[in-house]
Amino acid sequence: MTAPGMRSAPPFPQPGHPAPSPKASAQALNVLAALLEARTGQQIVRHRSTRVDTVLLPLMRERRLETLDQLVLAILDGSDPSLAGRVVDALVNCETSFFRDPQIFDLIADTVAAIERTGRRARIWSVGCSTGQEPLSIAMALAERNDALGTAMPDIVATDVSEAALAKARAGSFTQFEVQRGLPIRHLVRWFEGRADNEWVVRPELLRHIAFRHMNLVSDPPPPGGFDLILCRNVMLYFAPEAKRRVFDILASAMRPGAGLILGAGETVIGQTALFRLSPGGRGLYEKIPEEEAPRTA
Structure with missing residues (x-):
């Protein structure tokens, strides 16, 4: 079957003959x-x-x-x-690394601590988790803190549209190059096991704290249960304006009262949605506007 305006291409070159550049019409x-x-x-x-x-x-x-x-x-x-x-x-852009923007993880720890003071277990959603470095970084940062305080780990849900990325995330297997990108040596020693061929595998006791799920952010419903903190960093950079508005609607619907939203450094809610505003809780943190304060539509 040939699409209109497209010519069928010649067969793949034989061994010994260089393949031409795969330029597209x-x-x-x-x-x-x-x-x-x-x-x-x-x-x-x-x-x-x-x-x-x-x-x-x-x-x-x-x-x-x-x-x-x-x-x-x-x-x-x-x-x-x-x-x-x-x-x-x-x-799909799967660019990620461990502890990307390190100050964000201090903000996450502070947010979780504030929720725990209410006597409730926190729930965190990592949107566009790619191959898992972000939710694993969250788990490592909080596990260290919770061990010191004797508190329970929060629920961490991580979603992505790429099945291939999720398969790697669930396996928890990373190359030497990947663990060298942002992962402190103390976390590598504590939470990873070295294997042959410079492979590092996350220990099961850390991986079990994360529920990885497939999700198309613009069309699928959010994971069930309300969340106290949502990370959606550098996910919407390539979305059209209408898709961004739809995603903000989905994120808002999944948030508990007083919940926070963390976007990427180059992202903002300004001009994108009327559902969120800057939060006084920290730089890069947004909060859902309560319904009674939301602007009325005609």
Whole structure:
């Protein structure tokens, strides 16, 4: 099956012949952009389009496809229903690291402590958790604190749209390069086991504190139960304005009274939603506006 305006590409080059650059036609990029937005809400903006061929190249080599046009034709053919999902997994930005923006974890600890003083167990939601470094960092920071105080760990729920990223997060397996990105040596020694080939695996007693779940943020309902703190950092950078408003609605619906929302350093609620405002509780923290204070619509 050939999409309108797209030519079928020549067969994959034989061994010994270099493969040409997998440049895509405008039609192919449009199909990939539409697929990504439909499944995740994310857009392929101009500066991201330059990396499309790079992130999809391993999948193309596996399928012996020479160009992105061929890859799109394979998706449209429908003979392999899993192909579209694997393409989306590759296109989703999964950039993450341990203890990213370290001051945020002091803010999380302070927020959890305030909730515990009310006699309640805190619930935390890590949105767009990718391969798990953020929720694992939260668990490590709070486990150390809770051991000292003798308090119970909060419930931590972590969600992502990428099944591949979630599989890695659930396995808790990381390379030497990944653990060197932000992970203090004391946490590495305490919470990870070294394996062959420079692999580090999270100890089960830490991993069990996190419930990893698949979720499309723009279309799926939030995890059940209210949350006291939601981290949604650098998740909505590539969402269209309407998708951002829909996500803020979903996040607000999942928050308990007095709950906090943490966004990425380059993100804000200003001009995006009327449901949140800056919180006096800390830099980068937002709070849901109580219904009685929310602006009335005509």
